Amino acid sequence: MMRPRLTIFDEPLLYTEGLSKLLGQTEIFANIHICNCPQALALVLKDDPPEFLMISSNMLILTDLYKSVENITSKNKGIKIIIIGNDYDVIDIRKLFNKGIKSYLDKNSRYDEFIKSIQALLLNEIYICDHAKNRMINFISHEQNQTKIHIKDPLTKRELEILKLICDGLSSKDISEKLFISINTVETHRKRILLKLNVKNSVGVVKYALENHIID
Incomplete structure (x- = not known):
């Protein structure tokens, strides 16, 4: 070689x-x-x-x-x-x-x-x-004991799609251009995702996605 x-x-x-x-x-x-x-x-x-x-x-x-x-x-x-x-x-x-x-x-x-x-x-x-x-x-992992987040309402197909793009580091503007939807629509989906996962920001979203093997 x-x-x-x-x-x-x-x-x-x-x-x-x-x-x-x-x-x-x-x-x-x-x-x-x-x-x-x-x-x-x-x-x-x-x-x-x-x-x-x-x-x-x-x-x-x-x-x-x-x-x-x-x-x-x-x-x-x-x-x-x-x-x-x-x-x-x-x-x-x-x-x-x-x-x-x-x-x-x-x-x-x-x-x-x-x-x-x-x-x-x-x-x-x-x-x-x-x-x-x-x-x-x-x-x-959480500081002491790792617990998976159980969500009452499952994420929709579109929310899962947006979740993965958030994990890739895309901004709302990038996501709106990629999916051909308005920034307002993206922001609405973002808020619903945070609410459903009971997390405060994108870091919480990534943690959830990693812990639940949605992303590698």
Whole structure:
């Protein structure tokens, strides 16, 4: 099997060159390329996209990161994106995976965990670092005893559809455009969903959806 190529989109140079040399010793990658600015990355992706791309939260704010990942994966289906995040929320991490990333590591992840994530990606698996995984477990489980919410009125088919889009991080405007309904209608559905689930906000909706296996 041919060895993949890796592009690292991060700074400072001292750190990225050090990481590049360490990875070079493993002989996992055919070559490792460093990009320190968006223009350099755009050129690499246009002319010769690598199989693996590591993007650091140093380089892009979260909203730009979503757009960038979506843009890259839409043009390069085979590219495996690794995000080095800055203690992102569980919902943000989920959204990044929905946009097409294959691995998420936090800034406090160690080198050996980075290697573990590479090995998982080589096997066409996804990878989430232990630190983020623990946050997900805490997010899903209640502080002492986990209790499932039992709702009196079941959600309608449309409400379930909107619930899933809320979990994907879509705004009311995004949902209205996607489903071809007015924002007012979306807001009415949102209120009914919160009422039926007995939760206060979108975080409560996501918790319910995860606990009841409506979303993965």
